[in-house]
Amino acid sequence: MDESNRNSSYLDEPPNSRLFLVTSKSITEEIIREHFTDFGEIQDIWVVKDKHTKESKGVAFVKFARSSQACTAMEEMHGRTLVEGTKPIKVFIAQSRSSGSHRDVEDEELTRIFVMIPKTFTEDNLKDNFKVYGDIEYAIIIRNKTTGDSKGLGYVRFHKPSQAAKAIENCDKNGELQVMFVAYRAIIAEPRTKNASADNDYFSTPRPEHVPNDPGSSSFLFAHESSSSYSGGGGGGDSWSSDITHCLVVSSRATITQEQIYSLFDLIPGMDYCEMQRDQYGFSKGQVVVRYSNLGSSVYAREKLHGFEYPPGNRLSVAYVDDGEDRTSPVGKMAMQLVAAQMMSVVWNGPSGAQLLKSSTQGFSAPPPPLQKARVQTDVTLPSLKKLLPPDTVAKERLFVIFNPSPLPIDVLEDVFCRFGSLIDVYLVPSRNVGYVKFAERKHAHDAITMLHGRVINGVKLKVMLADPPREESHKRQRTY
DNA sequence: CGACGGGACGC
DNA sequence: CGACGGGACGC
Numbered sequence: 001m002d003e004s005n006r007n008s009s010y011l012d013e014p015p016n017s018r019l020f021l022v023t024s025k026s027i028t029e030e031i032i033r034e035h036f037t038d039f040g041e042i043q044d045i046w047v048v049k050d051k052h053t054k055e056s057k058g059v060a061f062v063k064f065a066r067s068s069q070a071c072t073a074m075e076e077m078h079g080r081t082l083v084e085g086t087k088p089i090k091v092f093i094a095q096s097r098s099s100g101s102h103r104d105v106e107d108e109e110l111t112r113i114f115v116m117i118p119k120t121f122t123e124d125n126l127k128d129n130f131k132v133y134g135d136i137e138y139a140i141i142i143r144n145k146t147t148g149d150s151k152g153l154g155y156v157r158f159h160k161p162s163q164a165a166k167a168i169e170n171c172d173k174n175g176e177l178q179v180m181f182v183a184y185r186a187i188i189a190e191p192r193t194k195n196a197s198a199d200n201d202y203f204s205t206p207r208p209e210h211v212p213n214d215p216g217s218s219s220f221l222f223a224h225e226s227s228s229s230y231s232g233g234g235g236g237g238d239s240w241s242s243d244i245t246h247c248l249v250v251s252s253r254a255t256i257t258q259e260q261i262y263s264l265f266d267l268i269p270g271m272d273y274c275e276m277q278r279d280q281y282g283f284s285k286g287q288v289v290v291r292y293s294n295l296g297s298s299v300y301a302r303e304k305l306h307g308f309e310y311p312p313g314n315r316l317s318v319a320y321v322d323d324g325e326d327r328t329s330p331v332g333k334m335a336m337q338l339v340a341a342q343m344m345s346v347v348w349n350g351p352s353g354a355q356l357l358k359s360s361t362q363g364f365s366a367p368p369p370p371l372q373k374a375r376v377q378t379d380v381t382l383p384s385l386k387k388l389l390p391p392d393t394v395a396k397e398r399l400f401v402i403f404n405p406s407p408l409p410i411d412v413l414e415d416v417f418c419r420f421g422s423l424i425d426v427y428l429v430p431s432r433n434v435g436y437v438k439f440a441e442r443k444h445a446h447d448a449i450t451m452l453h454g455r456v457i458n459g460v461k462l463k464v465m466l467a468d469p470p471r472e473e474s475h476k477r478q479r480t481y
Numbered sequence: 482c483g484a485c486g487g488g489a490c491g492c
Numbered sequence: 493c494g495a496c497g498g499g500a501c502g503c
Contacts, residue, residue: 022483046486059483095484102484114500142501153499185499192501402494427497434494463494470496 012096016067016110016165016188019074020094021060024086029060035082036062040069061094068169071110071162093161108191110161113168115186117141119152128263130156132311133170134163155189164188170312246298247321249277250288250305254314261288264310268339270297289321296335299327303336340390376415378457383419393424395438397445400467403433408460413437416457420444436467 012018021032029045036042044063049056064070070093078091093105117126126139137157141150158164171186250261258276265271273291276284292298298320306318320327376382401413408416413426413435422440429435439445445466453464 020484048483048485051486057483059485061485090483097485104483116499140501142499145502151500153501155501187499190500398496400495404493425497429494429496432494432496434496436496468495 012094012098014067015096016093016105016161017064017070018094019062019064019070020092021062022090023058023060023082024089025056025058026086027056027058027060027082027089031082032060032062035077035080036073039064039073039076041065066165066169068162068165071160071165075160075162107161110188111137111159111164112155112157112189113164113186114189115154115156115167115171117150117152117154119150121150121152121154123154125263125267126154126156128260130158130167132260133167134158134160156186166312170309173309246292246295247273248290248292248298248302249319249321250290251317251319252286252288252310252314254311255284256286256288256310256314256316258288260310261290264305264308265290265301268292268297268301268304270294270339294335294339295327295332296337296339299332299336300339302327337387376412376457377459378416378455380451380455382416382451383421385415386418386421386423388414388418389422389424389440391425393440395424395440397439397442398467399437399439399445399448400465401435401437402463403435404461404463405433406460407433407435408458412458416452417448420448420451 019036023032027047029047032045032047033042036045041064042062043065045060046063047056047060062070062073064073074091074093077089079088081088093110095101095103095105115126121129121141123139123141126141127136130136130139135158137159139156140154142153142155143150156164156167158167168186168188248265250265258274261276262271262274265274270292271290272293273289275289277287277289278284290298290301292301302318302320305316308316308318310316399417407428410426410428413428414423417423417426417437420439421444423444424438424440425436427436427438437445437448439448449464449466452462455462
């Protein structure tokens, strides 16, 4: 029964995963279960009864594991008659227990998502990435009104709550598995009339408390100097040429269109061909051939998109078309990493990376940006500079660094910590003398401790140690569905 | 009209 | 001593 996972059925987590049913006094838990079980994982059914007489009040709550399951059940079951002679039932998404409101939750509040996207996305990119969940009423990107620059945020309005819920769930999956850096971290948009920023079940604790002003919050913590990211790049030379075909074949069991595959694979720069394979009668063979102008992009596309669920529930298969190229060679790997680094830069740093994108489509013969060498003064000999990994790489080890008397600049820290290898990210806690350093390889982090703990860099003494795991009540979404 | 129970983590 | 990053729409 529901003793399986009390946490997930206890609160309204994930949001909008609980139904409020208006039935009849004669409708029992068993009858409800029978009619709702096929929509997903039911975690709890509760028929509200009078405390004293134990008679049903004709209302019930059904908690599903996922919002999409609850929404689909609502869409399918609202207005249905469960038992001959009883009135048709009403089905709504339940108000969260903390809200205190008993107003019906309207579809209006469940069909629009607010989503964080790369700044390079256009409205069409946004639509293309979300249309797999259903017809989109509209998609808009929030822009700076004077410059027209994207703020990296958008709204997508679907027709049905279940479509919006699926979009959100799949965005979470993307962020979690780092399958792609397409749109992710989507939430149900707050209604526009309401005052923004305040009460959001997603980011505030169930018991909203006053949060003191944070004087440092205006700085853009995500924007980081990435100059050192390229310190090791460009080593492959021009040993691959653009006239070699760099072809992939994409196979899908579900029906897909050439346009869908185009949209997906065009997110990786350098695509110069995308065609559905058809038989002599023009019927799709369920295979699309994609060619990139360079090895790195094809390797990258294969790595990132093989097994990718698109549309959700359907795993794409991406294989190389045999053209004799050895992609396991160091050159192939390096080419891929270079594409990855360039894409991260282009994607997250916005239009200024357009030139970089252009050069990469031409086989990226352009040299990496010149490294602005940070001046590092210390009494130890550090290893040579190494490349940083993309910010969304999974960290295997995290260091906690204490600075005395004051923090070193981010670029100096990146310069220092990248030298041990597999550095992902350095983060300084605002207005504190501490920071975190993420590594993809445990050994590299430990090497950094061994070499840097207790040392003085640019006159700043460091304590370098393993970080404690992040605090539990972080604002990160819990994947309980 | 039609809105919130029962049971109780695991060091 | 020294602890955890980003979010909102011209009506």
